[in-house]
Amino acid sequence: xxxxxxxxxxxxxxxxxxxxxxxxxxxxxxxxxxxxxxxxxxxxxxxxxxxxxxxxxxxxxxxxxxxxxxxxxxxxxxxxxxxxxxxxxxxxxxxxxxxxxxxxxxxxxxxxxxxxxxxxxxxxxxxxxxxxxxxxxxxxxxxxxxxxxxxxxxxxxxxxxxxxxxxxxxxxxxxxxxxxxxxxxxxxxxxxxxxxxxxxxxxxxxxxxxxxxxxxxxxxxxxxxxxxxxxxxxxxxxxxxxxxxxxxxxxxxxxxxxxxxxxxxxxxxxxxxxxxxxxxxxxxxxxxxxxxxxxxxxxxxxxxxxxxxxxxxxxxxxxxxxxxxxxxxxxxxxxxxxxxxxxxxxxxxxxxxxxxxxxxxxxxxxxxxxxxxxxxxxxxxxxxxxxxxxxxxxxxxxxxxxxxxxxxxxxxxxxxxxxxxxxxxxxxxxxxxxxxxxxxxxxxxxxxxxxxxxxxxxxxxxxxxx
Amino acid sequence: xxxxxxxxxxxxxxxxxxxxxxxxxxxxxxxxxxxxxxxxxxxxxxxxxxxxxxxxxxxxxxxxxxxxxxxxxxxxxxxxxxxxxxxxxxxxxxxxxxxxxxxxxxxxxxxxxxxxxxxxxxxxxxxxxxxxxxxxxxxxxxxxxxxxxxxxxxxxxxxxxxxxxxxxxxxxxxxxxxxxxxxxxxxxxxxxxxxxxxxxxxxxxxxxxxxxxxxxxxxxxxxxxxxxx
Numbered sequence: 297x298x299x300x301x302x303x304x305x306x307x308x309x310x311x312x313x314x315x316x317x318x319x320x321x322x323x324x325x326x327x328x329x330x331x332x333x334x335x336x337x338x339x340x341x342x343x344x345x346x347x348x349x350x351x352x353x354x355x356x357x358x359x360x361x362x363x364x365x366x367x368x369x370x371x372x373x374x375x376x377x378x379x380x381x382x383x384x385x386x387x388x389x390x391x392x393x394x395x396x397x398x399x400x401x402x403x404x405x406x407x408x409x410x411x412x413x414x415x416x417x418x419x420x421x422x423x424x425x426x427x428x429x430x431x432x433x434x435x436x437x438x439x440x441x442x443x444x445x446x447x448x449x450x451x452x453x454x455x456x457x458x459x460x461x462x463x464x465x466x467x468x469x470x471x472x473x474x475x476x477x478x479x480x481x482x483x484x485x486x487x488x489x490x491x492x493x494x495x496x497x498x499x500x501x502x503x504x505x506x507x508x509x510x511x512x513x514x515x516x517x518x519x520x521x522x523x524x525x526x527x528x529x530x531x532x533x534x535x536x537x538x539x540x541x542x543x544x545x546x547x548x549x550x551x552x553x554x555x556x557x558x559x560x561x562x563x564x565x566x567x568x569x570x571x572x573x574x575x576x577x578x579x580x581x582x583x584x585x586x587x588x589x590x591x592x593x594x595x596x597x598x599x600x601x602x603x604x605x606x607x608x609x610x611x612x613x614x615x616x617x618x619x620x621x622x623x624x625x626x627x628x629x630x631x632x633x634x635x636x637x638x639x640x641x642x643x644x645x646x647x648x649x650x651x652x653x654x655x656x657x658x659x660x661x662x663x664x665x666x667x668x669x670x671x672x673x674x675x676x677x678x679x680x681x682x683x684x685x686x687x688x689x690x691x692x693x694x695x696x697x698x699x700x701x702x703x704x705x706x707x708x709x710x711x712x713x714x715x716x717x718x719x720x721x722x723x724x725x726x727x728x729x730x731x732x733x734x735x736x737x738x739x740x741x742x743x744x745x746x747x748x749x750x751x752x753x754x755x756x757x758x759x760x761x762x
Numbered sequence: 763x764x765x766x767x768x769x770x771x772x773x774x775x776x777x778x779x780x781x782x783x784x785x786x787x788x789x790x791x792x793x794x795x796x797x798x799x800x801x802x803x804x805x806x807x808x809x810x811x812x813x814x815x816x817x818x819x820x821x822x823x824x825x826x827x828x829x830x831x832x833x834x835x836x837x838x839x840x841x842x843x844x845x846x847x848x849x850x851x852x853x854x855x856x857x858x859x860x861x862x863x864x865x866x867x868x869x870x871x872x873x874x875x876x877x878x879x880x881x882x883x884x885x886x887x888x889x890x891x892x893x894x895x896x897x898x899x900x901x902x903x904x905x906x907x908x909x910x911x912x913x914x915x916x917x918x919x920x921x922x923x924x925x926x927x928x929x930x931x932x933x934x935x936x937x938x939x940x941x942x943x944x945x946x947x948x949x950x951x952x953x954x955x956x957x958x959x960x961x962x963x964x965x966x967x968x969x970x971x972x973x974x975x976x977x978x979x980x981x982x983x984x985x986x987x988x989x990x991x
Contacts, residue, residue, distance in 0.1 A: 573983065576871075583869060584952060591951070603855075618921060619947060622960040650951040657954050713954060 303481055309473040320465045324458045332451045339442050340407075343428045346378075347440045354432050362438070363391040377443040379412065379425055385435030394439070398427075405430050412443060424448065483512045487519065499527055539702045540589065544582060551578045581714075588716040592701070595647060595723035604728075606750045609639035609648060609679045613672040616652045624660055624668060631660075634671040639679040640750040643728045651724040651732075654717040655683040655743045661711055663687035663740070679747045686740040695734040721745065768813040768883055769793045773803030773829065774845070775822050779868075783816060786872045787879070800824025810838050814882050816875075819846035819857065827860040834861035841882040843875075854950065873984035877936040884935060895930040898990035900969060900977055902930055911969055921946070922965050929965075929978070929988040938985035962986055 354362040359382075366380045370393045381392030389396060398410035406429055411422040427441025486503060493501045502523060503516035558571035617633040624631035641648075652670075659668045666686030673680055690698060690705065697703050699722045702715040718732075721743075725732040730747035770792045774780040777798075784794045795812070797803035800821035807815055807829075815833075819826040830842050844862040846853060857865045863885070864878050895902040899912045907923060909916040918926060925946050929937060939958040943949045962978065970976045979987045 576983075580871070587952065615947070619949075619953070619957050619961075620955075622964050623955055623957055626960055646950055649949055653949075653951070653953055661955060717954060 303477070306477045306481075309477040313469050313473045316469050317466055320469075321462060324462050328454055328458050331454050335447050335450055339426060339444070339447060340428075343426070343440050343442060347428050347430050347438065350438060350440065351430055351432065354436075354438070359390075359432075359434070359436060362432075366391055375446070377446060379427060379439070379441035379443060381437075381439040383437045383439075385437075387437065390436070392439070397437075397439075398425075408441075487516065490519075494523065499523070499530070535701075540585075542702075544585065547578055547582055551575055551582075554578070585714045585716065588714055588720060589701070591647075591650070592716060592720045592723045595720065595727045598727055601727065604642050604644055606640050607643050607645045607648065609641045609643075609681065609747065610635050610637065610672050612645060612648050613652050613670060613681055616649055616656060617670050619653065620656050620660060627660060628665065629660060629663060630667040632667065632669045634669065634673075636673045639672060639674055641679050641728065641747045642750045643747065644724075647724045647727065651721045651745065652681060652683075654721050655681075655745060658717055659683050659685040659687070659741070659743070661713070666740070674749065677749050677751070679749050681745040682742060683745075684737045684740060684742040686737070689736060689739065689741040690734055692736070698734070699732070767791065767793050769795070769811060770814050770816060770879070771795045771797060771803070771807055771812045772816045773797045773800065773807070773821065773826070774816070774818040775799055775820075776818070779818075782872075783875065786876070790876055792879075800826065800829050804829050804832055807833055807840065808836060808838065810840065812840050814841045814843065814879055816843050816845060816879070817862070819844055819853075827857060827862075830857075830861045841885060843878055843882055845870075871938075871983075873936065873981075874938050874940060877938045877941060877985060880935045881932055881937070881941065884932065895927065895933075897930050897933045897988055898975070898977055900930070902927060909969075911973065916968055918965075918968060921961070922968070925961060925965055926969065926988075929986065932988070934987070934989045936981045936984050936987050941985070 350362060350365065353365055357365075363382060366382065369378065370380060376393075379392075379394055381394040381397065382390045383397055384390060387397040394412070398408070398412070407426065408429060409424060409426050412425045413422055423443050423445040425441050425443050427439050430438040430440070432438055483506075490501050490503045502520045505513050505516050505520075507513070554571060554574060558567065561567065563571065614633070614635050617631070617635070621631055621633075656668070656670060663685040664687065668686075669682070669684045671682045671684075694705060698705065699718045701719045704713065704715040721732050725745060725747070728747050730745065732743065732745045735742045735744060768791075770787055772780055772783050772787075772794060774783065774796070775798055780796050780798070784796055787794045795806060797806050800823040802823070803815075803817065803821070804824060806812075817826045817829060821829065824832075826844060826846075830844065833840070833842070841863045842861065843864045843866060844857040844860075845866055845868055846857065847868045854865045854867075863882055866875060866878060893904050895904065900909070901911070902909050904927070909918055909923070909926065925942065928942065928946050939956070940952075942958050942962075943953070962980075966976075966978045970978055975991065977988055977990065979989065981987050
């Protein structure tokens with residue numbers, strides 16, 4: 297229960313309850329005031345009408361006529377709540393159902409209120425009465441009133457009824473509030489329990505859905521989606537660490553073996569120096585692999601997005617082509633470069649350069665003879681860079697796999713490379729909202745790298761930024 | 763190799779790395795002091811008596827970038843090489859913005875560090891805007907964008923021209939492949955194929971072929987050097 301009091305849901309329920317109670321009370325008070333007042337006004341109006349009527353009768357038929365009417369009325373009434381009294385100027389009663397003039401002498405026509413003996417049977421209480429006094433010509437006083445017992449009984453009945461209504465409403469409100477709070481807490485509790493189990497290491501746990509599609513279900517669905525994503529990332533991470541362990545173990549073991557063998561050989565100074573430089577080359581290769589992995593991780597993490605600017609992909613491609621042109625030439629390959637007008641894209645110049653360089657590097661590396669073509673052009677809102685070669689190509693069933701980290705085709709192991717080049721290209725493409733894939737160049741391989749142009753990208757990104 | 767015993771200050775908290783750097787630089791003929799943390803480093807560097815500083819980015823007491831910024835605020839213009847385990851381009855940009863003159867990601871080859879230190883020291887002494895560069899009988903006119911060796915005009919592509927210009931500005935020093943890639947191409951990644959070697963050998967064809975004394979030399983395990991023997 298103490299825990300319940302501390303919860304936000306409870307506080308919210310309490311607040312709503314307080315507001316609810318206040319409005320119910322206000323409504324009840326309004327009902328009370330308007331009904332009670334209504335009866336009072338009704339009584340006053342009746343008295344007023346009656347006294348005016350009687351005054352008219354007096355004018356027409358004189359005192360005797362009035363007394364007669366009053367006596368008739370007294371005799372006719374059933375409930376015995378109407379009060380009449382006629383007196384002379386000295387307030388001596390002439391007719392009526394009151395024994396004497398109540399209270400002080402009226403100075404002017406006015407409303408008075410006074411106690412009267414109860415007219416009900418078996419009752420010796422006094423009731424309150426309300427009356428109006430009228431001064432007739434000749435100094436006679438006419439008093440017409442009503443015993444207020446019924447009105448008061450009605451008023452107290454209303455009061456009781458409204459009080460009960462208020463009490464019931466509050467009780468229902470408290471019960472409903474507690475029920476809703478508990479209900480809500482139970483749903484939150486489910487999420488909490490699941491989270492606790494996940495924290496304790498069971499990542500397969502998911503928040504159960506009730507199927508109602510309400511906010512709690514949506515929350516649970518989102519949490520589950522998030523957990524799926526985390527699990528996928530963790531699996532990816534584990535895959536990468538396994539790959540790194542695997543890929544780095546071999547060169548590390550080789551490095552260690554080489555050092556050990558060198559020691560066993562009792563080498564001379566020259567052999568020492570040679571072994572050391574070989575070791576450094578090996579270490580550099582390992583560091584290169586590490587750096588490549590870091591670049592991929594960085595691109596995938598998306599932290600570079602903040603530093604992106606509008607760059608010309610055509611210019612970037614041209615620059616990379618220029619860097620590799622002599623390499624192609626040395627290898628006897630024909631490198632054709634077809635780059636059109638400028639291709640503004642929102643991106644990171646360094647990463648885009650490296651991505652295109654990796655594609656071109658691969659094409660030149662794996663094409664023993666023939667031609668390599670680099671082209672960059674625009675089609676609608678897409679900047680499209682293609683690197684086509686006339687090399688051996690990649691079998692269709694391996695064209696996706698080669699984008700995974702450390703994946704190298706059988707037969708390419710003898711070529712230098714770490715199996716991370718295409719992984720970086722893909723990470724860079726994704727970072728920029730683009731795509732990269734491989735196609736058959738018949739013969740050879742064609743890598744297609746597409747990015748949205750800066751104008752095309754400006755619209756959705758500005759929408760998300762707003 | 764170093765004429766008047768240049769003084770360097772290494773500000774680095776990792777003892778082993780500091781010892782490795784200091785030893786290597788001492789053997790190359792420099793006088794090397796070492797500060798193990800940022801505050802000591804700032805205090806020592808504030809004397810202004812060093813020819814160059816080698817500052818690690820992550821330092822106890824005071825961050826390397828803050829140290830460089832503090833020095834620059836105090837009008838101390840000693841060239842600074844920033845070392846960092848963070849190799850990303852943004853970190854490089856941050857380092858250079860804080861007032862560093864060059865940036866080298868750990869781990870690095872010692873030859874790379876040495877080459878960059880030499881370039882930094884030379885930069886301090888190289889005066890004013892030159893319009894002509896000369897190494898032996900090789901001459902470059904920066905205004906006319908022409909190159910000649912002896913009496914022979916040499917035709918260069920724009921990129922070759924910039925490559926040669928960089929080599930000539932650092933004549934006599936070792937220039938690493940990474941330095942060329944960064945300064946001539948403005949690329950901060952490591953191309954898998956050694957493209958720089960291909961470009962240099964093309965340049966060599968143009969400036970050295972047919973001449974008795976080669977100017978462009980390969981320095982094994984380090985890079986290249988343009989010099990008259």
